[in-house]
Amino acid sequence: LSGSMLSEDFEVRGERVNRFNMARQVLNGFIDKRPNDRIGLVLFASQAYVGTPLTLDHDFLHENLDRLDIGVIEQNSTAIGDGLATAVNRLRDLKAKSKIVILMTDGQNNAGKIDPLIAAEVAKSLGVKVYTVGIGMRGQAPMPARDMFGRKVYQMVPVDIDEDTLKKIADMTGGKYYRADNAEKFKQIYDEIDKLEKTEASVKKYTQFTELFPWFVAAGLAVLLIEFVLAQTAFRRLP
Numbered sequence: 001l002s003g004s005m006l007s008e009d010f011e012v013r014g015e016r017v018n019r020f021n022m023a024r025q026v027l028n029g030f031i032d033k034r035p036n037d038r039i040g041l042v043l044f045a046s047q048a049y050v051g052t053p054l055t056l057d058h059d060f061l062h063e064n065l066d067r068l069d070i071g072v073i074e075q076n077s078t079a080i081g082d083g084l085a086t087a088v089n090r091l092r093d094l095k096a097k098s099k100i101v102i103l104m105t106d107g108q109n110n111a112g113k114i115d116p117l118i119a120a121e122v123a124k125s126l127g128v129k130v131y132t133v134g135i136g137m138r139g140q141a142p143m144p145a146r147d148m149f150g151r152k153v154y155q156m157v158p159v160d161i162d163e164d165t166l167k168k169i170a171d172m173t174g175g176k177y178y179r180a181d182n183a184e185k186f187k188q189i190y191d192e193i194d195k196l197e198k199t200e201a202s203v204k205k206y207t208q209f210t211e212l213f214p215w216f217v218a219a220g221l222a223v224l225l226i227e228f229v230l231a232q233t234a235f236r237r238l239p
Contacts, residue, residue, distance in 0.1 A: 001045040001068070003075040004106050007157065009141040010183045016142070019106055019135050020070055022186060027065060030190045031058050040090055041065060044083030046074040046111045054090055079112025080105055080162075084119040084169070088128050098197055099128045102190075103169065106135040108162040120169040130173040131193050132166035137181045 005020040012022070031039055039061055041051040052064045080103070087101045101123065109116050123130050142154035163177070170177040176196075180186035 001043050001070055001073055001075060002078050002107055003045075003070060004143075004157070005135075006070055007106070007136060007141040007143050007159075008154070009137040009159075009181075010186070012183050017183065018144075022183060023104055023135060024065055024068070026186050026190050028062060029187070030194060031061060031065075033194050038094070038096075040087075042083055042087040042090070043068065043073065044079050044086070044112075046077040046079055048079055048082040048086040048112065049073070050086065050090065054094065077111035078105060078107040078109060079114075080107075080109040080165070081114035081116040081119045082112035084116060084130065085114045085122065088119060088123045088126060091128050092126055099126070100175070100193075100197055101128055101130045102133065102193060103130055103166070104133045104135055105166070106159070106161060108160055109165065116165050116169060117172070120172045123169075123173045128173060129175045130169050131175040132170045132177045133189060134161040134163055134166055134177070134179045135186075136161060138179075 001020075005023070006018050008016040008018045010017045010019065010022040012025075017025075035058065036056075038054040038056055039052075039058065040054040041061065041064060043049060043051040051068065052061050055061055083105075084101065084103055087103070091099045091101070120130060136159045139159060140156040141159050143157045145153055145155050147153045161179075163179070167177040169175070178189040178192075180189055
């Protein structure tokens with residue numbers, strides 16, 4: 001949730017989209033593809049905190065994600081190490097075959113108390129695989145601003161992603177590093193992670209059957225009984 005996530009270096013259907021809204025769109029799609037996973041959300045800028053604990057209630061997760069906005073926490077720096085450590089801590093006691101963190105950032109670690117590589121060491125020791133995603137085009141990115149007449153203009157700002165550290169984190173934990181520098185590639189990255197993290201599971205299913213034939217048998221017997229009774233009255237058949 002750092003301020004640099006407002007850079008509009010993605011394009012969707014001919015319109016500029018900032019990094020934050022692009023990431024939110026991709027994450028919502030990823031969540032929908034994994035309905036059986038517990039998924040949580042950790043947010044970070046100058047600090048890190050849990051936005052949504054691990055949950056199977058994906059409607060709740062979507063709602064929390066859609067409520068987010070830049071500025072809810074101090075946004076002038078990026079605590080990558082704290083963000084990763086917070087996410088890993090939430091997975092520490094989870095008994096699951098696959099435990100992963102997808103770490104997205106558009107900057108460098110310049111805040112927080114925990115070094116990103118120390119956090120990666122902890123992730124490795126706990127069997128947590130970390131996929132890292134660097135967000136933003138290469139070189140310079142258009143940052144929106146307002147001119148003296150209140151019109152929207154763009155200022156080109158340098159893109160400053162610490163790719164070396166993100167690659168090391170992924171390598172240390174058995175994950176993979178990706179660079180999302182356009183909208184289509186951003187979506188493809190999450191499609192690939194989705195395929196890489198498919199696991200087989202045995203599921204017991206129980207089906208409860210309700211037998212309906214007694215009702216039909218009862219109805220048939222009732223008709224026979226009525227016929228027998230009527231046969232003893234004026235409605236009996238004549239030879």
